[in-house]
Amino acid sequence: MFLHPFLVCLVALAFVAVVFWGHRKRSKIEPGSALKQAAEQLEEGVLVIGVDGAPQLMSGPARRLLGWRDGEGLPNPLRRLLDSPTGSLTLKPVVLPGANDQVVEASVLPARSGRRIIILRDIGETMALDATRRDFVANTSHELRTPIAAISGLLDLLEGAEGDYAADLLARAQRRAAALGQMVEDLLSLARAESPDWALRPEAINVSALFEQLNDRFSPLADKNPKTALGFESTVDELEADPSALETVLANLIDNALTHTEEGSVQVSTSLAEDGTLSFWVKDTGSGISSEIAPRIYERFFRGDCCSFSQHSLSQGDKSESRGASTGTGLGLSIVNHLVSRMRGRIGFNSTEGEGTTFQVELPPQGGKTL
Numbered sequence: 001m002f003l004h005p006f007l008v009c010l011v012a013l014a015f016v017a018v019v020f021w022g023h024r025k026r027s028k029i030e031p032g033s034a035l036k037q038a039a040e041q042l043e044e045g046v047l048v049i050g051v052d053g054a055p056q057l058m059s060g061p062a063r064r065l066l067g068w069r070d071g072e073g074l075p076n077p078l079r080r081l082l083d084s085p086t087g088s089l090t091l092k093p094v095v096l097p098g099a100n101d102q103v104v105e106a107s108v109l110p111a112r113s114g115r116r117i118i119i120l121r122d123i124g125e126t127m128a129l130d131a132t133r134r135d136f137v138a139n140t141s142h143e144l145r146t147p148i149a150a151i152s153g154l155l156d157l158l159e160g161a162e163g164d165y166a167a168d169l170l171a172r173a174q175r176r177a178a179a180l181g182q183m184v185e186d187l188l189s190l191a192r193a194e195s196p197d198w199a200l201r202p203e204a205i206n207v208s209a210l211f212e213q214l215n216d217r218f219s220p221l222a223d224k225n226p227k228t229a230l231g232f233e234s235t236v237d238e239l240e241a242d243p244s245a246l247e248t249v250l251a252n253l254i255d256n257a258l259t260h261t262e263e264g265s266v267q268v269s270t271s272l273a274e275d276g277t278l279s280f281w282v283k284d285t286g287s288g289i290s291s292e293i294a295p296r297i298y299e300r301f302f303r304g305d306c307c308s309f310s311q312h313s314l315s316q317g318d319k320s321e322s323r324g325a326s327t328g329t330g331l332g333l334s335i336v337n338h339l340v341s342r343m344r345g346r347i348g349f350n351s352t353e354g355e356g357t358t359f360q361v362e363l364p365p366q367g368g369k370t371l
Contacts, residue, residue, distance in 0.1 A: 045104075045120035048111075049074075049082065056115070065104055065120050081106055082116060103127055139301045143183060143329070151176045179329075186331040189248060190300070193338035200242040200342060207234045207270060210247065214268070218254050227263040230254075234270045239278055241363065245339045252332035253282040253359050261286035264356070276365040283358040289351040297349075298337040301330040336361075 036057060039046035045062025047055050058068060066075065074082075077094045094106045107119040154173040161169055192198045211232040222230040250268065257266040264285025271279050289297060296302050340347045343363050351357035 042119075045118075047118040047120070049116045049118060051114035053079070053082065062118075062120055065102070065122055078106065078118065081108060081118075136300065140187065143301060144180070147176050147180045147183075151180070183329040183331070186329045186335060189335050190331055190338065193245075193335055193342060198342075200245060202240050202242055205239050205241055205243050205246065207236050207239060210243075210250075211268065213247070214250060214254060217251065218258060221255075221258055222266070225262065228258065228261050229265040230258070230268075231265060232268045236270050236272045236278065239272075240365065241278075241343065245343060246363075249336050249339050249361060250280065250282070252336045253280075253361075256332055257282050257284035257286065257357070257359075260284065261356070278363045278365075280361045280363075281358055283356065285356040288353040288355055289349070289357055290353050294351070298333050300334045302334075 036059075039057060039059035039062075042059065043061060045065045046057070046059040047062050048057035050056045053074070055074065058066075062068070073079075081094060095103055102122070103124045105121045105123045107121075109117045109119075111117055151173050154169050154176065158166055158169045158173065211234060215230065215232055218230055222228050254266060254268060261284045266282070266284045266286075269281045269283075273279065293302075337347060340361055340363070345361060345363040347359065347361050349357055349359045
């Protein structure tokens with residue numbers, strides 16, 4: 001059951017306060033006291049501050065959150081928090097000094113005999129998650145809004161147009177709509193890959209049949225550029241894996257390779273190690289990945305050659321569409337990274353700018369035999 005963070009703090013405060021009631025007349029809290037034992041049972045950090053402002057009790061979680069060393073005073077952010085009016089409950093984020101500027105939520109409850117109870121809760125991960133969600137929503141809204149505006153503009157031009165010009169505008173609007181639909185599909189794929197409720201369902205896969213499906217799917221794209229060849233090679237006949245996840249991984253890597261290869265080849269191969277580890281390689285002779293953008297290639301919506309596929313398409317006219325490729329949604333490699341992780345595998349790449357890139361995916365046995 002999920003409880004709002006504020007309720008979690010209130011429950012922790014109430015629990016400690018009830019136990020503290022029996023200690024209200026004591027000037028010193030013994031190490032083995034019920035209050036000390038109760039504080040150690042909580043995930044939140046607990047401090048009891050005396051009238052003189054010095055800690056009379058500090059639980060293990062509180063020590064870890066504060067990076068506490070015996071003899072040290074309270075961090076300044078907590079001291080300022082204690083200056084709040086006595087008799088009121090204070091609940092606010094506090095940035096603790098240190099290398100990582102750790103963020104905790106501090107709750108202060110006044111108690112009898114002039115003491116105060118502080119409850120500390122680590123909210124750094126929660127805040128980072130919230131920031132990621134906000135960025136994702138903002139990026140998604142932008143990425144969807146731009147192609148929608150492009151489609152709307154094309155349809156406005158289509159009104160009153162005739163002949164070949166009207167047919168061209170309609171074809172361009174349809175391609176934009178298809179790209180928009182692909183973005184929605186990629187977003188759904190990414191959501192599934194990240195969802196803890198999504199379960200892999202390994203089954204036997206015929207590698208030749210899988211490669212034939214991928215070849216049928218991407219040959220039309222490769223054929224639009226006669227200078228690029230697409231090939232498949234395997235020394236493995238059958239393997240055990242989730243068919244949808246594996247096909248999605250390979251499809252995104254192949255699409256990425258073809259998109260960035262103007263001349264040469266894209267080769268897909270696989271092999272099996274003695275320990276049962278299955279390896280896939282997708283090798284291209286394309287533009288390569290620069291060292292500056294290499295650390296970011298698995299980020300959502302990141303495109304190394306432009307900031308927005310829609311802006312790129314608009315600035316380049318229909319050059320990419322004439323080939324049948326798009327600059328992509330910027331989600332493909334993020335999806336691949338998440339799916340490989342869910343399959344307990346690893347992904348890596350070697351790349352030389354101007355010469356090409358090779359992506360390698362290593363998968364351990366997925367629940368059955370690999371033949």
